Amino acid sequence: MTRPPSPLTAAFHKGHPALVAFITAGDGNTAANLDALVAGGADVIELGMPFTDPMADGPAIQSANLRSLGAGTTTADVLQYANEFRERHPDVPLVLMGYANPMIRRGPEWFAKAAKGAGVDGVICVDIPPEEDDALGPALRDAGISPIRLATPTTDAKRLPQVLEGSSGFLYYVSVAGITGLQQAATGSIEEAVAALKAATDLPIAVGFGVRTPEQAADIAKVADGVVVGSALVEIIGEYGAQAPAKLQELTSALAHAVHTARA
Amino acid sequence: MNNTTPNSFKNQPDDRGHFGEFGGRYVAETLMPLILDLEREYRAAQQDPAFAAEFDDLMKHYVGRPSPLYHAERLTEALGGAQVWFKRDELNHTGAHKINNCIGQILLAIRMGKTRIIAETGAGQHGVATATVCARFGLPCVIYMGAEDVKRQSPNVFRMKLLGAEVVPVTSAGATLKDAMNEGLRDWVANVHDTFYIIGTAAGPHPYPEMVRNFQSVIGTEARAQMLDRVGRLPDLLVACIGGGSNALGLFHPFLDDADVKMLGVEAAGHGLDGDEHAASLLGGSPGVLHGNKTYLLQDKDGQITEGHSISAGLDYPGIGPEHAWLKESGRVEYTAVTDKEALDGFQLLCRTEGIIPALEPSHALAAVSQRAKQMGEDEIILMNLCGRGDKDIFTVAEKLGVEM
Numbered sequence: 001m002t003r004p005p006s007p008l009t010a011a012f013h014k015g016h017p018a019l020v021a022f023i024t025a026g027d028g029n030t031a032a033n034l035d036a037l038v039a040g041g042a043d044v045i046e047l048g049m050p051f052t053d054p055m056a057d058g059p060a061i062q063s064a065n066l067r068s069l070g071a072g073t074t075t076a077d078v079l080q081y082a083n084e085f086r087e088r089h090p091d092v093p094l095v096l097m098g099y100a101n102p103m104i105r106r107g108p109e110w111f112a113k114a115a116k117g118a119g120v121d122g123v124i125c126v127d128i129p130p131e132e133d134d135a136l137g138p139a140l141r142d143a144g145i146s147p148i149r150l151a152t153p154t155t156d157a158k159r160l161p162q163v164l165e166g167s168s169g170f171l172y173y174v175s176v177a178g179i180t181g182l183q184q185a186a187t188g189s190i191e192e193a194v195a196a197l198k199a200a201t202d203l204p205i206a207v208g209f210g211v212r213t214p215e216q217a218a219d220i221a222k223v224a225d226g227v228v229v230g231s232a233l234v235e236i237i238g239e240y241g242a243q244a245p246a247k248l249q250e251l252t253s254a255l256a257h258a259v260h261t262a263r264a
Numbered sequence: 265m266n267n268t269t270p271n272s273f274k275n276q277p278d279d280r281g282h283f284g285e286f287g288g289r290y291v292a293e294t295l296m297p298l299i300l301d302l303e304r305e306y307r308a309a310q311q312d313p314a315f316a317a318e319f320d321d322l323m324k325h326y327v328g329r330p331s332p333l334y335h336a337e338r339l340t341e342a343l344g345g346a347q348v349w350f351k352r353d354e355l356n357h358t359g360a361h362k363i364n365n366c367i368g369q370i371l372l373a374i375r376m377g378k379t380r381i382i383a384e385t386g387a388g389q390h391g392v393a394t395a396t397v398c399a400r401f402g403l404p405c406v407i408y409m410g411a412e413d414v415k416r417q418s419p420n421v422f423r424m425k426l427l428g429a430e431v432v433p434v435t436s437a438g439a440t441l442k443d444a445m446n447e448g449l450r451d452w453v454a455n456v457h458d459t460f461y462i463i464g465t466a467a468g469p470h471p472y473p474e475m476v477r478n479f480q481s482v483i484g485t486e487a488r489a490q491m492l493d494r495v496g497r498l499p500d501l502l503v504a505c506i507g508g509g510s511n512a513l514g515l516f517h518p519f520l521d522d523a524d525v526k527m528l529g530v531e532a533a534g535h536g537l538d539g540d541e542h543a544a545s546l547l548g549g550s551p552g553v554l555h556g557n558k559t560y561l562l563q564d565k566d567g568q569i570t571e572g573h574s575i576s577a578g579l580d581y582p583g584i585g586p587e588h589a590w591l592k593e594s595g596r597v598e599y600t601a602v603t604d605k606e607a608l609d610g611f612q613l614l615c616r617t618e619g620i621i622p623a624l625e626p627s628h629a630l631a632a633v634s635q636r637a638k639q640m641g642e643d644e645i646i647l648m649n650l651c652g653r654g655d656k657d658i659f660t661v662a663e664k665l666g667v668e669m
Contacts, residue, residue, distance in 0.1 A: 100553040105567030178454035
């Protein structure tokens with residue numbers, strides 16, 4: 001069955017590579033921070049659902065999770081941030097990213113329906129690999145939400161079809177075997193990996209983990225359809241709190257410019 | 265035989281690592297190929313007589329197995345009721361059952377060509393056991409331990425250092441066992457090429473729950489044969505404490521298809537199940553996903569994990585091995601919980617009646633044995649896993665009893 005391209009996929013076909021910007025919901029002034037990412041030129045927004053045990057995240061995003069939970073953020077709050085974002089920005093693709101337990105706590109169908117109702121286009125669940133897709137995937141697909149999967153340097157060619165099966169929107173390539181925010185892979189290895197992924201799928205490939213500066217983002221944008229930046233943005237929120245939006249917009253602008261013009 | 269005989273309780277998990285709806289492989293994609301590789305290597309090791317022979321040899325000559333089966337006559341008399349017997353796994357090298365699993369996993373690590381070992385630890389018993397086998401086989405070892413537990417369990421921290429391990433205090437979140445496990449998983453994800461993660465309990469992603477259970481099943485296999493040899497029949501009730509649940513599964517699993525043998529798992533009720541300060545995932549929690557498996561967890565309505573509390577650092581994990589979750593739902597094993605205070609009473613009772621200083625973890629099982637023995641007849645037999653010795657806990661106990669040391 002062919003579906004019309006989702007707004008999520010379309011974000012990677014604007015004639016230039018896309019910037020995917022991540023922040024954690026409930027950390028600082030979420031609405032103002034999200035608006036700053038959009039104003040700065042982010043093409044896709046990834047909104048992190050805070051979790052007490054963010055096993056795949058490095059210190060920056062761990063701290064953001066704890067700040068958010070410490071401020072009392074609930075699942076209802078996260079969905080409300082998404083819903084209000086959708087009202088303010090009807091056309092900017094929005095992805096929820098997080099861990100399985102908060103997503104399936106009230107049942108996968110409940111979550112998928114609530115996320116759809118809040119205008120969410122895609123969901124990245126870090127700790128549900130294809131082997132456990134039943135736990136959330138069918139509910140997301142039934143609700144019309146794209147399950148976005150991760151491919152990593154350890155995902156070999158034999159395994160890749162399984163990762164792609166049932167996923168949509170885009171494919172998130174984790175460029176280093178490790179946790180978020182720490183080190184970056186060499187551009188050469190990324191180029192090779194993206195080429196291998198592109199041979200197996202038509203989905204856009206966004207590359208993340210360890211991308212901090214406009215220069216790094218530009219290097220990746222030369223070879224990938226999109227670049228994901230998270231920890232560097234989240235650190236700004238940690239450092240500037242209520243004053244973060246202006247700084248966030250500044251960095252996002254620089255990143256977006258670098259990504260959008262990387263191939264020009 | 266008749267056709268109402270239930271299916272075996274010993275055929276779990278399925279080939280996806282599921283125990284009923286529990287278990288599984290809920291890990292990040294980076295780890296998934298490694299988990300699959302580990303499973304393949306473990307299956308190959310299971311088929312290799314040389315692997316079993318080396319395991320058995322180390323169990324006998326290094327760990328000191330078989331551990332004795334002991335009839336606690338003075339305790340039996342003091343309680344009045346069923347005969348109480350102990351499986352003395354506290355007499356193992358390093359003082360607890362943890363070493364059984366560590367020997368198995370390090371042999372597998374070596375077989376896989378891994379050159380670096382990591383582990384998490386709560387009370388420090390698994391950390392000590394891991395550091396021990398790393399010293400024995402000459403592999404570098406990093407132990408992640410919650411900063412709170414580092415303070416509570418300083419003798420074990422020193423033991424690990426003496427054995428050459430690097431102990432990394434984990435300060436994120438509540439700084440206890442679950443946070444140490446998060447940090448272990450983060451290390452593993454970043455060092456998958458050379459590192460083997462020795463998980464200390466029958467939890468985590470498949471194949472860990474099955475593998476740890478199988479290595480620990482030496483406890484129940486020995487105990488079953490020893491019972492038949494000594495008294496000519498099987499016990500009526502098995503009792504073991506449960507944090508993650510590996511010592512309990514090790515005792516229970518070989519008996520699961522002995523329909524007349526009842527089983528009781530004892531969780532830590534901390535200050536009581538009516539409040540928030542307990543570590544009883546089965547009795548006071550609900551199903552969810554954490555650390556690679558679906559199981560019962562302590563969590564709030566949004567699925568955020570809450571901190572467990574117990575006087576015993578080895579029991580205050582907010583989850584439990586997925587096989588226990590399944591055994592609970594299937595009704596094969598009964599679960600109960602005892603408070604910090606009841607465990608302390610059990611601790612002192614055993615010191616004075618049998619001249620054995622138990623760890624605070626099996627002191628929970630003792631408290632449950634004390635209650636059950638009185639309700640049973642003198643011709644009935646309770647077999648409890650005395651899974652650890654109490655040297656490490658004397659400072660905690662002294663403090664609770666108001667004694668200055």
